[in-house]
Amino acid sequence: MDIQVLEGALVEVPTADVTGMARRAFGEFVGPGGELASYAFGWSTGSDPHVARLSVGIGAGNPGGGTFHAVIFANEGGHAFSLVDEPFERVPQGGPDLTAHQSRAHEDLPFVWWVTDRVMRHDRRAWWMRHWLLGTTCIQTAETFARREPVLLISHDADDGIWQLIGATAADGSTGKVRHLHHAVDEDASLIDVLDLPPGSSALREDVGRPWTSAD
Known part of the structure; x- marks a missing residue:
């Protein structure tokens, strides 16, 4: 299956207490049929507990478009995701910010999780974040x-x-x-x-x- 995960900008700034770095990575996803999605994920070194953030946007300008937001956390030797209400980032392919309830009810949520899995597998910054999450x-x-x-x-x-x-x-x-x-x-x-x-x-x-x- 031919997909593309295109790494975009990496923004790094000191945390508010200057004890670590807050990082936000951006990118674009292109599916085998030309499906488009934009994403952003981020983490802050020095934070406790180790929880990262994620936004995935689809369907810009379309009635069903929206931006899904989640947290990423360590789980049984790997990582897991949980939808949240609080917006994380604005991304180009996204639409209105969706709450966790709206996201769960959205017909395209399986596609969003599919995108997320591919991003975690192919974006090198996600590998870095995952090692931080797991405390490798x-x-x-x-x-x-x-x-x-x-x-x-x-x-x-x-x-x-x-x-x-x-x-x-x-x-x-x-x-x-x-x-x-x-x-x-x-x-x-x-x-x-x-x-x-x-x-x-x-x-x-x-x-x-x-x-x-x-x-x-």
């Missing part, structure tokens, strides 16, 4: 943790699901630093391209800005 941990070498070296090898262990971030210096288990994976991406956004590595896979690159290739 990683082990970094001391050199990459201190930012003395860039991450050149990243792996996702098949047995325990641990992510490892390694630079030019070989990994030394006695000096590895455990932290949340999303913090490493906060510091080096070029890691975003490999945040969907399946367990048992790894990727490497020659330097920052160079393409990632499979290390398997």
